[in-house]
Structures are given as structure tokens and as C-alpha cells.
Amino acid sequence: MAELNETIHQPVRLRIMAALVTLEAGNEVNFTYLRDLLEVTDGNLGAHLRKLEEAGYIAVNKAFVERKPRTYVAATAEGRKVFQEHVAALESILKSK
Amino acid sequence: MNISPNEAEEALAAIQRMTQKTRHSIASSGAYIFLILTGIIWLVGFLSTQFLSGEITVYIWTGMSVLGAALGVLLGTRMGKRVRSPSANASAKRAGIFWLLLVFYCIAAIAIARPTDGKQVTAFIILFIMLGQLAMGLLVSFSSVWWALPITALALVGYFLLPGIFYLWMAILVGGGMIVLGLYIRLRW
Numbered sequence: 001m002a003e004l005n006e007t008i009h010q011p012v013r014l015r016i017m018a019a020l021v022t023l024e025a026g027n028e029v030n031f032t033y034l035r036d037l038l039e040v041t042d043g044n045l046g047a048h049l050r051k052l053e054e055a056g057y058i059a060v061n062k063a064f065v066e067r068k069p070r071t072y073v074a075a076t077a078e079g080r081k082v083f084q085e086h087v088a089a090l091e092s093i094l095k096s097k
Numbered sequence: 098m099n100i101s102p103n104e105a106e107e108a109l110a111a112i113q114r115m116t117q118k119t120r121h122s123i124a125s126s127g128a129y130i131f132l133i134l135t136g137i138i139w140l141v142g143f144l145s146t147q148f149l150s151g152e153i154t155v156y157i158w159t160g161m162s163v164l165g166a167a168l169g170v171l172l173g174t175r176m177g178k179r180v181r182s183p184s185a186n187a188s189a190k191r192a193g194i195f196w197l198l199l200v201f202y203c204i205a206a207i208a209i210a211r212p213t214d215g216k217q218v219t220a221f222i223i224l225f226i227m228l229g230q231l232a233m234g235l236l237v238s239f240s241s242v243w244w245a246l247p248i249t250a251l252a253l254v255g256y257f258l259l260p261g262i263f264y265l266w267m268a269i270l271v272g273g274g275m276i277v278l279g280l281y282i283r284l285r286w
Contacts, residue, residue, distance in 0.1 A: 004098045018115035093105040
């Protein structure tokens with residue numbers, strides 16, 4: 001049976017992973033775009049992204065676009081797998097209701 | 098870690114909402130506009146081919162194609178700032194070469210087959226464009242594969258079964274279909 005993941009279950013991180021997993025594998029999203037999508041502050045998003053990056057669930061890439069620094073975020077293969085397991089665990093809890 | 102069924106339900110609902118919001122945001126950031134843009138070009142172009150004289154049609158097709166290409170580049174740049182695909186970036190040069198070669202092959206095929214009327218030339222061009230779209234979709238972004246197939250099928254139905262109104266068919270069903278599909282993605286997806 002799939003296990004709940006404490007790192008992912010935190011509400012903001014759960015929404016971050018839901019957004020990133022929705023993208024096609026390999027695609028990455030701009031930090032500011034993700035911030036606006038989630039309606040959180042820069043600091044809040046940065047802190048949660050660090051936690052997810054430390055766990056290996058997301059990859060953060062910094063690049064220059066038109067001479068401006070930009071940060072891109074993507075779910076890793078491990079992150080996608082763990083997120084799907086977390087969703088399966090949530091569904092199994094709901095079924096046992 | 099233990100949670101109640103109610104908490105699980107709330108978490109799943111939050112995931113569902115975020116998934117829909119992300120899809121909608123990506124679609125509204127430009128993907129749907131490509132479909133609507135192509136649909137408008139085909140709608141206007143084919144309607145003019147059906148009802149207007151040859152010279153005016155050439156000007157309309159040329160003008161619409163240049164406008165469409167310029168808007169396409171602008172939208173692509175805008176989308177690339179939000180969501181980017183490293184694999185797609187790496188293969189962009191190869192994709193460009195592929196499309197150039199496809200144009201060459203299309204011209205060669207038309208030169209060899211020597212089509213006798215405009216409908217045959219149009220059908221050849223549509224088949225090659227859709228073949229290119231299928232190849233790009235399969236190699237770069239699988240989600241863009243599926244819509245090339247019904248468009249190809251509609252074009253073939255129009256060519257073989259309705260030759261008298263082929264251009265009108267292409268304008269309304271294919272051009273109009275792309276516009277409706279684009280609006281559907283924008284509003285419902």
C-alpha cells in the first residue's frame with residue numbers, strides 16, 4: 001500500500017508538486033509564474049522549493065534570459081513518482097471511509 | 098503519518114484545483130491562440146480561394162501567412178518565458194532543418210506528380226504540413242499529436258467526397274474547427 005509523504009503533504013508543497021507534475025516531463029516553469037499561480041510570496045515559495053529540492057523532488061535551474069537572471073523549476077522523476085504514490089495513499093484513505 | 102478521510106478528501110480536492118488551474122493557465126498563456134490563429138488563416142484563406150479570383154487569393158494567403166508567422170513567433174517567445182522545455186530547445190535547430198527539408202520534399206513531390214488543379218496542390222501541402230506536425234508532436238510534445246489526425250481525415254473526406262466545395266469545406270470545418278477547438282481549450286480545458 002502506498003505511503004503518505006510528510007514533505008509533500010504540507011499544503012503549499014502539495015500545490016507546488018500538483019502544478020509541476022501537470023507539466024509534461026522535462027518541462028520547467030518560471031519562478032515568478034509559479035509564484036503567481038500559487039498566490040504566495042517570493043520568500044514563502046523559495047522556502048518550500050528549497051525543502052522539495054533537498055528531498056530531490058524538484059530541480060531548480062538558474063539561467064539568463066535576455067540578460068536577466070531567471071529561475072526555472074521542474075519536478076524530477078523521483079518527485080513525480082513520490083507524488084503519484086502520495087495521491088494513491090490519499091485515495092486509499094478516502095476509499096476506506 | 099496518519100490523516101482522517103476528510104483531510105485526505107481536502108488534499109485531493111486541492112490537488113485537483115491546482116491541476117486544473119495550471120492546465121488552464123498554460124492553455125490561456127498561448128497554446129490555444131496558435132490553434133485559433135491557424136484556424137483564422139485557413140478560414141480566410143480557403144474562403145477567398147473558393148470565392149475570389151486567383152491573384153487576390155495569392156495576396157490574401159501571403160498576407161495572412163506572414164501575419165500568422167509573426168504572431169506565432171511573438172506568442173512562442175511569450176510562452177517560452179513562462180514554461181520552457183530544455184529537450185525542445187535542444188532539438189529546435191533540428192526541427193527547423195526538418196521543416197525546411199519537408200518543404201523541399203513537398204515541392205519535389207508536387208513537381209513529380211504534376212497536379213492538374215489547385216485542389217490537388219492544396220491537398221498535397223496539407224498532407225505534408227500535417228505529416229510534419231505529427232512528427233514534431235511525436236518527437237517534442239506528444240499532446241500536440243492528436244489534432245493533426247482529424248484534420249488530415251477531414252481534408253481527405255473533403256478532397257475525395259466533396260470536390261465541388263473542397264475549399265469551403267476546408268475553411269468551415271478545418272479552419273472553423275481549429276478556432277472552436279482553440280476556444281474549447283481556453284474555456285473548458
